[in-house]
Amino acid sequence: MNLDTNKPFQLSTTYRLQWEEAQDKFVLLYPEGLVELNQSSAEILQLCNNTNHLADITVLLEKKFETSGLEDDICNFLNIALDNGWITQNA
Amino acid sequence: MAGSLKTPSPPRWLLAELTYSCPLQCPYCSNPVDYTNIGDELDTEEWKRVLKQSREMGAVQLGFSGGEPLIRKDLEELVQYSHQLGYYTNLITSGYKMTEARIIKLKQAGLDHIQISLQASSKELNDFLAGTKTFEEKKKTAKLIKKHGYPMVLCVVLHRQNIHQMEGILEMAIELGADFVELANTQYYGWALQNRDQLLPTQQQLQQAEAIAKTYQQSQQGNMKIYYVIPDYHESRPKACMNGWGTTFLTIAPDGQALPCHSARQLPNFDCPNIREHSISEIWNKSTAFNYFRGDDWMKEPCKSCADKDKDFGGCHCQAYLLTGDAKNADPVCGKSPHHKKIHIAIDQANKNSEQPLLFRNSKNSKSLAIQ
Secondary structure, eight states, X not given: OOOOTTSXXXXXXXXXXXXXXXXXXXXXXXXXXXXXXXXXXXXXXXXXXXXXXXXXHHHHHHHHTTOOOOHHHHHHHHHHHHHTTSEEOOO | OOOOSSOOOOOOEEEEEOOSOOSOOOTTOOSOTTGGGOOOOOXXXXXXXXXXXXXXXXXXXXEEESSOGGGOTTHHHHHHHHXXXXXXXXXXXXXXXXXXHHHHHHHHHTOOEEEEEOSOSSHHHHHHHHTSOOHHHHHHHHHHHHHTTOOEEEEEEEOTTTGGGHHXXXXXXXXXXXXXXXXXXXXXXXXXXXXXXXXXXXXXXXXXXXXXXXXXXXXXXXXXXXXXXXXXXXXXXXXXXXXXXXXXXXXXXTTSBXXXXXXXXXXXXXXXXXXXXXXXHHHXXXXXXXXXXXXXXXXXXXXXXXXXXXXXXXXXXXXXXXXXXXXXXXXXXXXXXXXXXXXXXXHXXXXXXXXXXXXXXXXXXXXXXXXO
16 A cells, blocks of 8 residues: 555554553554554654644654654555554545 | 563463353353363452453453353443553453443443454354354344444354355455454364364365455455464464463463463463462462463473474464373474374364264363363
8 A cells, every 4th residue: 555645644443552651662452453563653653643644744753853864764654554554544 | 389580571461251151152162171160250359450460560452251251240340440441452252142232331331342253154054053043143233333333353263164154254244344354263172172073174175265365355455354363283383372371461261260371271280370369460470380381491302493483482382282192292283293193183084074963062061071
């Protein structure tokens, strides 16, 4: 699946993003499933709020981490997340 | 309680088997064959203690299962308590006798997801395998589950008696609006092992079924996720059972026995700890049972020197015990196991099409098996 740069991302309704104190990381929860997220994946998913497009997510994260050139990595992860059904662009 | 060398990873999954009671009689049930001998069920407060202590340790996925968990009158209370603790709550049910009022109450209590099982795609076969007339009602329940906005997993256990209905099963899943379909080939423990000759499919049946599942996986992409759980008897590499013993999964049986896998209580002299005597932290970190197969110090050959030992952890220890008499042997599914021929013998035996009737899971049969 290829993402649409003109549409915002949102977490799919069957998925829940949650901070887990005991594991010191974010996890993605869904029926009978659990994905333990690394920091960058969790940062991106937290910005999938039904408003942000690819460009917004890139700007926000580059600003937050005071760096540049993140778009390709973000784009790759968003495509994986779309393929797995974790996020959608249906709205 | 034995000491352990290092602190193990925390439990992430808690399976709460609330009861062994069930109105269905499926001949592949994963409950122990002698379930009628097993003592008093935990009460509400005991379950709450399990839920709280497990959550504190890191468990976040929670399955309420059984038997049939709907039989417990405190199910809503336990769901609500778990929801407040921050669990993702899954109800694993037959869906039989599940009223709309209860579906609504569970939703209000914070239940996140319902897995409903069907036995086949035709009424006759479903009701025969369940040993109870349930087909129409289960389908009605599935539609109500979707009506009330739950994500729904439809689970169908596959075996020789229903695997020819693969296409019908997947069409039924679409009709019912399932979000996920779990096509779970029977694993041969407990009741399923008793009925293995009648349940184990042929290689040809499996290949046909898998091809159909793959076609639907492609055509349903983005709508319905289809999981196909492989049948390990037809493999030559063993499954990484429980993602490694005592690394991820914690099962609490109806009587409070804590199990590293839900089949572990059939291992002889295993002495699984009970939550009535120990805290979850003691059980997880210090008990002999949970430390028994952690790491690889316990391994014999061919596992000890195997390049895959960190990938499959020697396979399933319960299967090794059931088929070879020693849980420390390699899972005989493994092509390197000196007992691997036992798997071929079982497949050949099943291919003879046994005339023996299925042994259904019910109290009468459980009592007679417990005596044996």
